[in-house]
Amino acid sequence: MKKTWLVYSLSLALLSTSGILHAEGNANAGKDKAASCAGCHGENGNSSAPNFPKLAEQHASYLAKQLHAFKDGSRNDAMMSAIAAALSDQDIADIADYYASKNISANAAPTLPPADDDDAQKPVAKLTMPALLAEGSNIYRNGDIAHAVSACVACHGLTGEGNKPAAFPALRAQHADYLIKTLTDFKNGVRSTNPDNMMHMIAQKMSDEQIKAVSYRLSAMK
Helix, strand or coil: CHHHHHHHCCCHHHHHCCCCCCCCCCHHHHHHHCHHHHHHHCCCCCCCCCCCCCCCCCCHHHHHHHHHHHHHCCCCCHHHHHHHHCCCHHHHHHHHHHHHCCCCCCCCCCCCCCCCCCHHHCHHHHCCHHHHHHHHHHHHHHCEHHHCECCCHHHHCCCCCCECCCCECCCCCCCHHHHHHHHHHHHHCCCCCCCCCHHHHHHCCCCHHHHHHHHHHHHHCC
């Protein structure tokens, strides 16, 4: 019963989430408007740097929601906030539709970074990548009952495809480094200062090892 609750409890949010409305976008117009984004996010939304997120194949509803958040200050990043401030609602819709129309690239098989002296003392350093991927798959699908960590699948789908109507992001084939940073920021309250934020409530219960495990597993999804 507890396991079932962990898997489906977050899905209850979908019942009360109204549709995310945004201006009708034009992917062709968005291509030119997104030209300045290519330096960080890649020409087709597939960034080559693992610390910058891939935007290709992401739901337009989610991308638009995040750009509006940068614009209105509810999400803060020096570079993104400055860029979003200059965008109109139509610009945001066009850029979001452009990236949503592109195919996300697959990642190379994940590998563990070299351990430094501090990491060598941590349990995660003793694990192999296959063990981390197996752990990440289990947490993604089933959660962690002992620590009340809800399963990711409830909001992000069986294959990491996300949920377009609810503006829950697709996560498959995203850079592991970016996912690790994002989950860590949610855990530490850096990404959101709202204590009721769903991702903050989940991530703060996750260990560093679990964050890495889930991130590596998602990066390997296709």
